Amino acid sequence: MSASDYDCIVVGAGIQGSFTAYHLAKNNEKTLLLEQFLLPHSRGSSHGQTRIIRKAYEQDFYTHMMDDSYELWSQLETEANVQLYRRTGLLVMGKEDGPDFESFKGTLLRSGVPNEILDPAQFAQRFPDVRQIEGDGALVDKTAGILYADRALRAVQSVFQRLGGVIRDGEKVVDIRPGFPVTVTTSSAVYRARSLVLTAGPWVNKLLSHTGLQLPLQVEKINVCYWREKVPGTYGVGSEFPCFIRVKSHGAAHDIYGLPSNEYPGLMKVCYHGGSETDPDERDQQSSQEDIKILSRFLARCFPGLLSTPAVVESCLYTVTPDSHFVLDRHPTYGNIVIGAGFSGHGFKFGPVVGKVLCELSLGKMPSHDLSPFRIQRFQSHPKSSL
Template structure:
C-alpha cells in the first residue's frame, strides 16, 4: 500500500486458501467499527480505489455507541488552537460530502458562548480564534437580549459570538459516508463482531466469531470498545454514560435554527452546558437538544443498561427553567457514550509495534465534527504512512496530562 492505491481493480481483493482449506480474504484495508470515524474512513479509502471491508458488531445506525442521534455541534471555537486550525479543513470536508451526496448535512446558526466576565475558558477560546484568524465578537447581556430574546441572563456575564458555528445531522452523516463508501465498492458486514486483531502475522489478521480476514492495513475505529480490542496497549480510555434532554417549546418558531443559535455556557458552578436549536421530529417543529458536557458515570461499553437518570433530567430542567423558560420541561432523553482520554485529546496514530495497524479513538465527547477529516487522515495514513495534517497532539505516546487547569467545554 506504500505509495497509494493505483485503482480498484489493480489492487483487487485476493483470496488465499490456507492448509485447512479455509478461504482467507485479503483486503487493502479493514475498518473495524462503522460509527462516525469508521464510516468516514471507509468512504475516503474506497474513494481512492482501495478494497475496503468494514466490520460492525451491530446494525448500522445502532444507538449503543457514540454517533447516533439527530445532531452534533460543529464549531471553530476551542481553547486549544490546533483544533481550531483543523476545523478549517473539517468544515470543507463536510461541504464536500454534501456535494458528493446531494444532501444538506451542515447547518450554520452562529453560536453564543456564555460565561462569567473574564472566565478563563472564554479568554482561551477567543485567543485561539484570533490566532487562527477566525472572527468572533464579545457581546454583553443587552446585545444578546436584542439579538436573541429567548435568553434570561443574571449576573455579570459576557458572551462570545461566533458566526460559523452550527450543527451536523449526525446519524445522516454516518449513513451518508457508508452509502457513498458502498458506491465506491466498500463491503460492509453488519452484526459482525471482531474478537481479535493479530498484527504479528505478515499481513494483519482480523478474527470474528465465525471468520477471519486479512488486511494490508487494519484501522480500529471502535469507539468505546477500542480499549478492549487493543487491550495489550492499555490505552488510557474511560467510557462514560452521557445523556441529552430534548425540549418541545410551545412556540417552536422561536427556537428554529434561523431564530436561535447553538449555545454553550460555563455556569457559575463550573458546569458546561450546551444546546442545539430545534431540529428533526416532533412534527416538523423539531426539538431543542440540551445537555451537560462532563464526566458522566463510568461504565463498560458492553453494559446494556442505558436507563436515563431522573436526577440529571431534573437538573437540566431546572437550568432551562432559569435560562430559557420558554422551552418548558424536557419531553425525551437519549443516552450515549463518551470515550475519554485524560487530556481530552484524541488518539490518532499507528500501533507502536505495527505500522499497518492504525487507531482512531478517544474522541472524548467532541469528535463528531472532525470525523469527515479524521476519515481523510486515516485514509492518508493507510495509503502513505503519513498525513499532511498536524496529528502530533494525538500521538499514543504523548504524556497524558490530567488537566490543563482551564475549564473546557467540548461537544
C-alpha cells in the first residue's frame, strides 16, 4: 500500500461530500474524495433523477440557508453549463389551523419568499385535478421546483476534478487513525491529511466507530413510488403541475410529497416521508408496505387522476436524527475531523451550502451560517449517543 498526503480527505461522494470537496478545491486545498462504491451508484441517498428544491420550511434557519443554496446551485449550473433546476412551484397542503401548516406559512411570510395563499375557491380553480381535504389550507412557494439529482451529482464532481480534485471510487475505508495528520486506510491504499470530513450517509457511524464516537442516527429504507396517470399529462411536465407536500396527512406520522412526472413518462412520483429501519448493507431485504397503503388511501381521496396502486417502487435511504435536523460540526475530541450527517431525507437541496460550511469548518474559518441547530452537543442527553 502506498501513502499519499492531502490537505483534506472527504469520505462519501454523495451530494454533501461532493460539494464539500468542490468548495475545498475552490479554496486551493489538495483534496481527495473517497467513495466505497464504483460511481455512479444507487446504494446511498443521492441517486435518482429528481428532488424537490424549496424555501418553504417550518424553521426560519432552513429558509435562510436556502437563499444561499439557490445562488450556489445557479453558480454550478453556469460552471458546468448544464440545467440543474426547473421551477414548478410547491403546493403545501395541511390542516389550516394546525401547527405544522401555520409554521410553513409563517416562515414564508417572515422571510419574504414569493408565495400565494389559496382559499378553497382559488384552489379548486387552480388545481381541478386535486381534491382538497375539508379544513385544509393551501399555499404555494413560487420559488420551488425540481432539482435534477443525478445530473447535479455528475456536475459537481466534474467541476471538482476540473479544479484539480481527486476522486477514488471503489475504495472502502477500513480504518481511521485520528491525529495530526489523520490517517485513512482504504481497501487499496493509505492516505494522510491535515483534516478529514465524513459525509458517508448511512455508513457514518461505522466510520465514527474508529474515533470513539457514535451519533443517535437511524437508517431508514424509503419506498420511492411512482403512480400512473389515468390521462397522461394530468400531473406531468406539460400540465405545469407543481411539486407538493401534504403535511402529516390522514393521521400519519410523516408528510407526503410528490413531483410532476419526469423519470417515467405518465408516472408521478409520490412518496411517504418515512420508512422502516434497516442496515444500509442489507437494504435489499423486503421492507414494510405500510407506507404504500397510506399513500394509496391518500391518492384515492385527493388525486383522482392517478391509479392508487404504484406502477414502480424503488428505494432510497434516509439517515435520520431524533429531531430531523442535520449534524454539521467538528468531532468533539478531534477538531480536525468534521462531520456532515443525518440529512433525514431533506438534505439534497442543501448540498451546496452544506458543502460550503463543512469546508469552512475544515479550514478553521467562521461558518457563514449559524450552525447551532446542527451541533453534536444537542444529543448529549440522548441515550443512543456516546460522547
